[in-house]
Amino acid sequence: MSNADVRRARSKAVKHFRRKEYRRALPGLRLALQRNTKDYAARFYRALCWYELGQWKRALVEWKHLLAIGPHQRNVNLNLGCAYQRLGKSRMAVRSYKKELEVNPGCGEAAYNLGALYFKSRRYAQAAAYFERCYILKHCVNEVVERLAHSYFKTNQLEKEMNLYQECLQRDARDSW
Numbered sequence: 565m566s567n568a569d570v571r572r573a574r575s576k577a578v579k580h581f582r583r584k585e586y587r588r589a590l591p592g593l594r595l596a597l598q599r600n601t602k603d604y605a606a607r608f609y610r611a612l613c614w615y616e617l618g619q620w621k622r623a624l625v626e627w628k629h630l631l632a633i634g635p636h637q638r639n640v641n642l643n644l645g646c647a648y649q650r651l652g653k654s655r656m657a658v659r660s661y662k663k664e665l666e667v668n669p670g671c672g673e674a675a676y677n678l679g680a681l682y683f684k685s686r687r688y689a690q691a692a693a694y695f696e697r698c699y700i701l702k703h704c705v706n707e708v709v710e711r712l713a714h715s716y717f718k719t720n721q722l723e724k725e726m727n728l729y730q731e732c733l734q735r736d737a738r739d740s741w
Contacts, residue, residue, distance in 0.1 A: 570599045574606050586613040602633050620650045638668045645714025683711050688718040
């Protein structure tokens with residue numbers, strides 16, 4: 565099979581992916597990876613396909629390959645963390661999200677996921693730190709505010725809690741929350 569055939573197969577697979585036809589995308593991606601195991605785009609889409617199909621262990625394998633190919637690429641550790649979280653491996657998820665924030669400090673999703681994991685485990689001081697980061701980045705503000713306020717309350721940071729409430733009221737005085 566020629567390089568042009570492989571490129572066409574990968575291109576077709578990406579179109580299937582964009583139409584959320586994940587199973588139909590996989591054969592073209594497999595073909596591209598047989599030709600070149602370091603095809604970053606093909607491996608990335610393959611990992612996303614497995615993730616969307618609920619095959620988190622398979623997605624993990626792909627994300628780990630991607631880390632080997634490009635350890636400083638954005639969103640690889642984020643997606644690795646999401647797969648670990650789906651598998652109930654919170655420690656590995658936390659480690660991956662923190663690595664993503666090292667590579668991409670502005671990743672609001674990694675900060676939010678870390679905050680949510682810490683909040684769920686009642687580690688409110690750590691949760692507050694990551695929710696604050698989300699709030700500053702304006703990432704998921706509506707979802708963050710209530711948990712951030714609760715984390716402030718649980719860690720006896722009442723002045724910060726009051727300031728947060730005031731900011732919310734200034735933003736929208738009719739907000740019943």
